[in-house]
Amino acid sequence: MGGLTVPGVPMRFPVPMETxxxxxxxWHTPSLEDFEFVGGFGGPxxxxxxxxxxxxxxxxxxxxxLLASRRLKVVPGKLQFLNxxxxxxxxxxxxxxxxxQHDFRRYVPYxxxxxxxxxxxxxxxxxxLLMFPTFSNIGYAWGLVFLTYxxxxxxxxxxxxxxxxxxxxxxxxxxxxxxxVIIPIxxxxxxxxxxxxxGLRLFGNLLAGHLVVLVxxxxxxxxxxxxDGAVNKVAGGASLIFSFxxxxxxxxxxxxxxxxxxxxxxxxxxxSLAEDH
Amino acid sequence: METTGxxxxxxxNLIGYGLAVIGSGIGVGLIFASVIQGTARQPEARGAMMxxxxxxxxxxxxxxxxxxxxSFVL
Numbered sequence: 001m002g003g004l005t006v007p008g009v010p011m012r013f014p015v016p017m018e019t020x021x022x023x024x025x026x027w028h029t030p031s032l033e034d035f036e037f038v039g040g041f042g043g044p045x046x047x048x049x050x051x052x053x054x055x056x057x058x059x060x061x062x063x064x065x066l067l068a069s070r071r072l073k074v075v076p077g078k079l080q081f082l083n084x085x086x087x088x089x090x091x092x093x094x095x096x097x098x099x100x101q102h103d104f105r106r107y108v109p110y111x112x113x114x115x116x117x118x119x120x121x122x123x124x125x126x127x128x129l130l131m132f133p134t135f136s137n138i139g140y141a142w143g144l145v146f147l148t149y150x151x152x153x154x155x156x157x158x159x160x161x162x163x164x165x166x167x168x169x170x171x172x173x174x175x176x177x178x179x180x181v182i183i184p185i186x187x188x189x190x191x192x193x194x195x196x197x198x199g200l201r202l203f204g205n206l207l208a209g210h211l212v213v214l215v216x217x218x219x220x221x222x223x224x225x226x227x228d229g230a231v232n233k234v235a236g237g238a239s240l241i242f243s244f245x246x247x248x249x250x251x252x253x254x255x256x257x258x259x260x261x262x263x264x265x266x267x268x269x270x271x272s273l274a275e276d277h
Numbered sequence: 278m279e280t281t282g283x284x285x286x287x288x289x290n291l292i293g294y295g296l297a298v299i300g301s302g303i304g305v306g307l308i309f310a311s312v313i314q315g316t317a318r319q320p321e322a323r324g325a326m327m328x329x330x331x332x333x334x335x336x337x338x339x340x341x342x343x344x345x346x347x348s349f350v351l
Contacts, residue, residue, distance in 0.1 A: 032349070093328075097328060197339040197342065197343065200339070200342050200343060200345075200346050201335065201338065201339055201342045203346075204341075204342035204345045204346060205342065207345075208345060256331075259331070260331060260332075260334075260335045263328075263331060263332060263335075264332070264335060267332060
């Protein structure tokens, strides 16, 4: 099974179907190798598929929101209604609820942009022709995490000055002998574990989801088309049909992870802005 | 000694990962069980409960995701 070749752009077939590597044939188990892309777009090696997808997603998000914000009417049409629905979902459902009336307005643009960008990238994991979630390469997740990390720490320092570190390291009313225990724990929890889990959660969910899709689709296709025996063929067909259920689950997980990343970002900003711990 | 029959290959890490995920599986189950119970008792509070539930879900799930990462790394 060869690769899908767009003229001039060698692309890997979305579903790796190489059976074995030369020797005995058989099935190439989906592994982390399926997540590595090198070049392929004529530029340097780092201009690979996830990179192109990330840029494409940024362009899509910017263009769509620019189009959405032009010629706004007091009585919204169908498209404007849809856009306002998504905007309000983040504005009221996340920003207003988590950050509160006083200072949610400043963070709405970042949260809306973050949600749209992650969502578009995650949906690319299910979109035919692309079929690869960008954030299953962990570097892209770390990029967003770095941005969020800077934003919630800077927000805290700008609001409280150096008192921010005291706020986030030391809950009020702890007797001093416990400080030696509490301060390292709080430091780990607020400054190390938070960004670590934020990035790993996004990455891990998409990596695991894409692996499961690969197992069901390539395994099913292999059993159906390459293996012999009626039982194998039936199992392969069942696996291919069941992969639709997996895709539906992935649709849920992709959207959920975009939402959770946004909610947690808002939550972290809210906890840096809070007066006490 | 000659080995006959199929040979099982793979990483022992995945068994550890499976064991680790039991914990967060139970945790996520408890969270949503509570949300369902709460919704049954007080349907109008569903929105507020779901918001908190997703955050709790994310925190519990972090353990499973850490285990996934470590199962690849270690």
